[in-house]
Structure formats: C-alpha cells, structure tokens
Amino acid sequence: MPGRPEIMARIILTSGLGNQYAGGQTELEIEAADVRRLIAALDERFPGIGPELKREMAVAIDGQIYQDPFLERIEPDSEVYFLPRIGGG
Amino acid sequence: MASENQELKWIGTSPVRPDGTDKVTGRAKFGADLMLPGMLTGKILRSPHAHAKIKSIDTSKAEALPGVKAVVSAADIAEMPSEWVPAGELQLNYRDLASNIMARGKALYDGHAVAAVAATSAAIADAALDLIAVDYEVLPHVIDVEEAMAPDAPVLHEDMFTEGVTPTPDKPSNIFKEIDIGIGDVETGFAAADLIVERSFKTAPVHQGYIEPHAAVASFAEDGQAELWCSTQGHFTARAYCAKLLGMDVSDLRVTASEIGGGFGGKTTVYVEPVALLLSRKAGRPVRVVMTRDEVFRASGPTSGAANWVKIGVTNDGKIVAGEAVLKYQAGAFPGSPVQPGCMCAFAPYDIENVKVKGYDVVTNRPKVAAYRAPGAPIAEHAVESVLDEVAKKLGMDPIELRQKNAAREGTNAAYGPKFGPIGYAETLAAAKAHPHYSAPLGPNQGRGVASGFWFNVGGDSCATMNVSEDGTLVLATGSPDIGGSRASMAIMAAETLGIDVADVRPIVADTASLGYTFLTGGSRVTFATGMAVIEASKQIAEELRQRAAKIWDISVDAVVWEDGYAKPAGANAGDFEPLSIGDIAAQAGKTGGPISANAALNAQGAGPGFGTHICDVEVDPETGRVTVLRYTAIQDCGKAIHKAYVEGQIQGGAAQGIGWALNEEYIYDEKGRLDNPGFLDYRIPVASDLPMIEAVIVEVANPTHPYGVRGVGEVPIIPPMATVANAIEGAIGVRMTELPMSPPKVLAALDNGR
Numbered sequence: 028m029p030g031r032p033e034i035m036a037r038i039i040l041t042s043g044l045g046n047q048y049a050g051g052q053t054e055l056e057i058e059a060a061d062v063r064r065l066i067a068a069l070d071e072r073f074p075g076i077g078p079e080l081k082r083e084m085a086v087a088i089d090g091q092i093y094q095d096p097f098l099e100r101i102e103p104d105s106e107v108y109f110l111p112r113i114g115g116g
Numbered sequence: 117m118a119s120e121n122q123e124l125k126w127i128g129t130s131p132v133r134p135d136g137t138d139k140v141t142g143r144a145k146f147g148a149d150l151m152l153p154g155m156l157t158g159k160i161l162r163s164p165h166a167h168a169k170i171k172s173i174d175t176s177k178a179e180a181l182p183g184v185k186a187v188v189s190a191a192d193i194a195e196m197p198s199e200w201v202p203a204g205e206l207q208l209n210y211r212d213l214a215s216n217i218m219a220r221g222k223a224l225y226d227g228h229a230v231a232a233v234a235a236t237s238a239a240i241a242d243a244a245l246d247l248i249a250v251d252y253e254v255l256p257h258v259i260d261v262e263e264a265m266a267p268d269a270p271v272l273h274e275d276m277f278t279e280g281v282t283p284t285p286d287k288p289s290n291i292f293k294e295i296d297i298g299i300g301d302v303e304t305g306f307a308a309a310d311l312i313v314e315r316s317f318k319t320a321p322v323h324q325g326y327i328e329p330h331a332a333v334a335s336f337a338e339d340g341q342a343e344l345w346c347s348t349q350g351h352f353t354a355r356a357y358c359a360k361l362l363g364m365d366v367s368d369l370r371v372t373a374s375e376i377g378g379g380f381g382g383k384t385t386v387y388v389e390p391v392a393l394l395l396s397r398k399a400g401r402p403v404r405v406v407m408t409r410d411e412v413f414r415a416s417g418p419t420s421g422a423a424n425w426v427k428i429g430v431t432n433d434g435k436i437v438a439g440e441a442v443l444k445y446q447a448g449a450f451p452g453s454p455v456q457p458g459c460m461c462a463f464a465p466y467d468i469e470n471v472k473v474k475g476y477d478v479v480t481n482r483p484k485v486a487a488y489r490a491p492g493a494p495i496a497e498h499a500v501e502s503v504l505d506e507v508a509k510k511l512g513m514d515p516i517e518l519r520q521k522n523a524a525r526e527g528t529n530a531a532y533g534p535k536f537g538p539i540g541y542a543e544t545l546a547a548a549k550a551h552p553h554y555s556a557p558l559g560p561n562q563g564r565g566v567a568s569g570f571w572f573n574v575g576g577d578s579c580a581t582m583n584v585s586e587d588g589t590l591v592l593a594t595g596s597p598d599i600g601g602s603r604a605s606m607a608i609m610a611a612e613t614l615g616i617d618v619a620d621v622r623p624i625v626a627d628t629a630s631l632g633y634t635f636l637t638g639g640s641r642v643t644f645a646t647g648m649a650v651i652e653a654s655k656q657i658a659e660e661l662r663q664r665a666a667k668i669w670d671i672s673v674d675a676v677v678w679e680d681g682y683a684k685p686a687g688a689n690a691g692d693f694e695p696l697s698i699g700d701i702a703a704q705a706g707k708t709g710g711p712i713s714a715n716a717a718l719n720a721q722g723a724g725p726g727f728g729t730h731i732c733d734v735e736v737d738p739e740t741g742r743v744t745v746l747r748y749t750a751i752q753d754c755g756k757a758i759h760k761a762y763v764e765g766q767i768q769g770g771a772a773q774g775i776g777w778a779l780n781e782e783y784i785y786d787e788k789g790r791l792d793n794p795g796f797l798d799y800r801i802p803v804a805s806d807l808p809m810i811e812a813v814i815v816e817v818a819n820p821t822h823p824y825g826v827r828g829v830g831e832v833p834i835i836p837p838m839a840t841v842a843n844a845i846e847g848a849i850g851v852r853m854t855e856l857p858m859s860p861p862k863v864l865a866a867l868d869n870g871r
Binding site: 039041042043046047082083087089090091092093094095099106108110111113114115116 | 200280282295296297298324380381382384456457460487488489490491532533534535536537571572573574575576638639640641719721722723821830831
C-alpha cells in the first residue's frame, strides 16, 4: 500500500546564518516536531548554529512570529523562518 | 465574561485616567522626587573630548574634600566579558554597557562619564568634580557615519573586526556588522522594470526628547541588599542590568519605577542607575543622581543618524518588481544600532518578489544610540516612501493608488520572510483616500504628501496580579511602567472581562519584589502582552467568584454563571437566588476560602503587525525656506483601541515627534566633536504652537491572537511623518529633499538650486 507522501517542513535561515554555518544554503527541508527538535537537527547538520539560533533568533511558523521559541509545534508542511528578535522603543 | 464577539461596554471608550489627577496637581512622584533620610547628591564627571585615551584619573583631592562621601570610576565596576542580551530592540552587551556607564581606558564621546561623586550637597559635589584630575591623550575623532566607514578613519575599538563578512577581516574597523536580507533576485526584477528610480538620503540622529531627565535614587543596606527608584521603561530589566554590573544577586535588588515623564525608548537602558547604586554602596547612604538637560543630550542615546540609498523598479502599470537598499546606521560609541529592524522594515509594507537590503552597523564618536519608537524603521522607510512618491509622480499615478496596488495583505510574504496574517495596511490606505483631507484644495506654495509605515509589534513576558478588596473593589498590579496610558487600558480590559465598573479597578505598577518578571514597556507590547495577562487574571477571578457564589448558595459551581459583574444561577433549575456582586462575595470571602486573588504570568506570542498612512499639507515660505505644517491626518490600524483618547494621543505624539525629526531636530558638533546644542533652545523639538491639530483616525482590523483584537499603537505613528512631510514639500516647491532635517536653510538652498 502506498504510504503517505513524505512532507517535511520548509526551513528558511537568514543569509547571515546560511553563510556562516550552512555554506550559503538558506533553504532546506527538515522533519522536526517542534522548535527545540528543529534547532537540535540543524545543529547536528551545521555544527555551531544551534547556540546562535537559541541566543538571537525568533521564528515565524506559518506566519506566526514567536520571539522566544522552544516548544512550539511544527507541522510536516510548515514554513519556518528564523529571523532576528524584535523589540522596540 | 465579555469577549471580542460580545457588545463591549468599556473597550473603545475614554474613561478618566487613573493617573490623571496626580499629574495635573503635581502630586505624581517622578524620578527626582524621592527624598530619603541622609540622602547624598551624586554627580558625574564627563569627558570634554570626543575621543581620548584616559591615561590616569586622580580622585584623591576630591575624596579629601569635606562633605564628599564617595568617589567612583570604572575601577569600581568589574570588567565584563563580551555578552549579548536582549534589551528593547537592541542586543545589549554587558562589556559595552559597563564601559558606557563609566569610560574604561578611553572616552569615546563628548559627555562620556569618567567618574562620579556623592556628597552632602550639590555644591560640594560640583566642587569635588572640579578636583578630579583626568589626564587625557586626545585622539582623532569621527562623527559622520560614512566618514567612520572610510579605511583611514580613526578606529574607536581596536578589537572590533566586522562581523557578517567572510572571511572575518584582519584589520579593525568601525563597521561592527554587515547585514544582508533578501528574497528573490533583484537583478531579474530590475530587468523587468519599465521605470527605475534611485536616490541617496541622509537622516540626522535625533533624541527621544522626553521632558523628564534620567533620575535615580539608590539605597544600599549593610547586608548587601539594595533598593532603587528610577525613571525607567523597564524596572525588571533595569534590575537585571544593575545587578549584573554590581555583581549582585538579582533578588537582592528591589526596583521601583517612578512616574515617568516620557521615554519613547530612551529609558530602556541604564545610565545613572548603576552609578547611584555604586555611590550608595561605597558611601553607605542613599544617593540620588539626576541628569541635567545638558547631560541628557550629551550622554544618553539618540536614535541613529544614517546614510541610505534606495532603488525601486516598477512596470508601467505601477507594479513594483524590485526593491534594493543600502542602509548605514550610526550606533554611537558602541555597536548595536537598530539597522537590523531597519533592514527588515524597509520594504515590509509591500508585496515585492525581489528585495535586497544591505545594512551596516557603524560606531562613531557620539553617545551610544538607544531605542526610539519603532527603532530603525523610520530611517529606512523614510527613504523607501520618498522614492515611492517619486515613482508615482513619474508614472503619473496617484501615490495612494500606487501603494494600494502593491500593498501587503494577509498571505503576502513580508520582505523579511514570513507570511503576514490578517493585517490592515490596505484599510489604512482606503481610509486615507476617502478622507476629506486628501481631496481638499491647496493654495500657492502649498503641497500635500502621503506616506506609510510598518512595525512588527511584539509580545513577551508579562505578569498581572489582581486582588479583590473587602468591599469588592479591585487592585490590579502589573510590572509595566506606564508611559502611554497602560494603567487605564489595563483597568478597562479587567472591567470589560469581569463585567464591572472600570472605576472599581485600581491599576498600579508594582515593584520588582512584588510581581513576576515583566519585560520592559516598549515595542508596542504592553496593551497586547500585559493586557493578555490582565485578561487571564480577570478570568481567574471570575472563576473564583463563581466558586465562592456556589459555596454561598450551597449549589454546584456548574449551576453558577458569571455575567455582567454578578454571579447568577445558571438557570431555573439552579435555584432562586438574588445575583451576587463582587462586593457581596468579597464580604463573605473569609467564610468561603479566604482572600480572593489571582496571578497570571505568560509569554505573549502572536503580536499583530501595525501599519499607518499619513497625509500632510505644508506651506513653504519661498523667502525664508520655513515650512509650516497646515494640516496633518494620521491613520493607523491598531487592531482594537482600548482607551480611545490614549490611542489618539499616542498617534498624535508619534506624528509630532516625526514632524520634528523631519523639519528641525539635529545634533550640531563643533570641529572638536563637542556637542554645540545640548538644550531645548537650540535643539528644536516642535511645540504645540508649531503644529496644527493632528487628526488621528483609528482603523481596527482585529489581531486574532488577542482576546479583544489588540495590535499596539506607540511605534507606528513615528514612521511615516518624515517621508510624508518630504513628499509634501516636494509637492510645494517641486524639489526632492534628501537630507533631514529639512530646516529653512536647506529648503532655501533647495529652492535656490531648483530655480
């Protein structure tokens, strides 16, 4: 019986992170249930990127921005952007 | 309980402000108002040089002066490792913060603190400052951002090697960081364009212009615990910074936020607070430090000045096919300008497939920049909105129609990446186009401009505690210093949720020992995030009141509803009971389980982005170059206005500050890098007589993640004014102004060149 087509979340890094850790790659597909696991998976693939993501980055999951992400759920077809944390005046 | 789907009783009204009476009678206690027994006066010695090596500091004569109780310098602050933490819109580095509080090794700007004294009187403190001998070796300095980027510029930090470039340079530079963001391929986009417009712009650093100077009173006890009262936008963050700088346990420092006479972002960091604490610890007595206006200008953070370049390509029907920008922001003496959000905001209002933005964070011999409403966004969007105006004119298209054709909508991928949820930009454009202002006739030498602005809005950590008093009134405590009407808004949301009279809720700002951590007031986050905590606490109170009513009536709690401020039987089967008010239930609280109290603590996510569109009419005097603002309309999507008059006030205030940024405000340095205009007489902010009534138009496209639809207000209204005014001036004189401020000499020169 044909299985469910494998869909993985689309992950988008900033160009700065891509250049520094991922050989210029900024878009990739990774399967991870939540942000914590996604960061761990990214760190495994691109050593050193994990601490930077935890320290400085917010994420937007399907358009919803999370400034201090950790346990937020990622669906198999989610679009996840890492972007700098925003504060304000 | 009320919800966004029900008819609202209090939300959207403008009840009397809970802090109003104290403020108009002079009773409100601002930062400098606190007096403690035995309190000393603290004063700060500041560098007269823009850039100088500090060879030595001799404080012996000052220490020997009768009445002097303590003298401190950088030697009294432990050296900090480089460690970045979030602080407002900026990442704050403790090593830099420590060196900004007290210069270490080098003075990096005119006004940089080098030592401080605490004495029994202000006169003795002043005399002591005169007795401190600082041996400076004056170094070459650099004020302008592009001059600071030049390869032969004087270097401020020998250990600064530009981040964000590969490989990391081996030569130090004033460029701390390069930032690149983008989507699509701008070369392809520009190749498809029928019209390309590009221009360079310069904006001046401007101060937040709060009326109340920085002020702090510190009192150290013998056991190492301390109290601090200060004028701050974030007493929890001030506690964290000060505890770190002084090597204290965070819980040993109790910080109370005074009433605040304006902040606008400038009070999201610390200046005098750790100095007052250092002096108090050394003297063993309370110490008060209050900046003069001169010190505020010379030593507290303005926002960045910048040199920007923007290029936009469109097709003949007005579709933007590519946008590119280079943004060079001054950070002041230490890294950390708001160029990152500037890069992200520049093209955010528009649906563009191809965007490329490069940003530079550049140190100069000026005070370290601090946050200022929508940090970074006004500077970048001024350039983009000015070029768009030029594009519209060249296409012969109405400037609002051009924006409508390209406006970001729900589902649009923002130029900084993710998709927008529900947003109200198109609604602000439609409201602007339909507004009578937009079609009113203009006279000779008059012009009309429009421009728009975007800001993310943010959430974050907030707490709220609600205590029901014995008579049924409530005290509502939050940890958000009230700089824009948040106490009124919190009381309204609590009253609406509980169905009670707003006058029965007494909102206060609690100190750091009385409430859980609450992030600072900034980023248009408080009504959204702290509001969510208040609503959550109110729901807990309503639930507890149901339970108490059930006990009083001796029925199941499921048979009790909370409705319009009363506990009522859920239906005929629940029994025949007279409804119970909060007062009725509170009077029997002791018999039903004790005091009624609730606490909510959360990290609010899901802030809704904000957009605004402004319209401005100006008249330009062709003889003097003076620009008079004749009419101004500011339209903004706030999601939901909680306290309507305060929301209008926020919009009006932001527009007024933006008009000052556009027309008058600038720092003037002499050839030695010393600030020539550190006072409101020479640093010209608009006063009431300079401006017409600013009409605020509130658009409400609900943010679905907030129970009442709140987005936030305070940031967006300062973004559009600079381009709005510039576009209006262009309409009046036919010349594009590219440098802020557009002061009379510059307008006159433009007129002369354009004639």
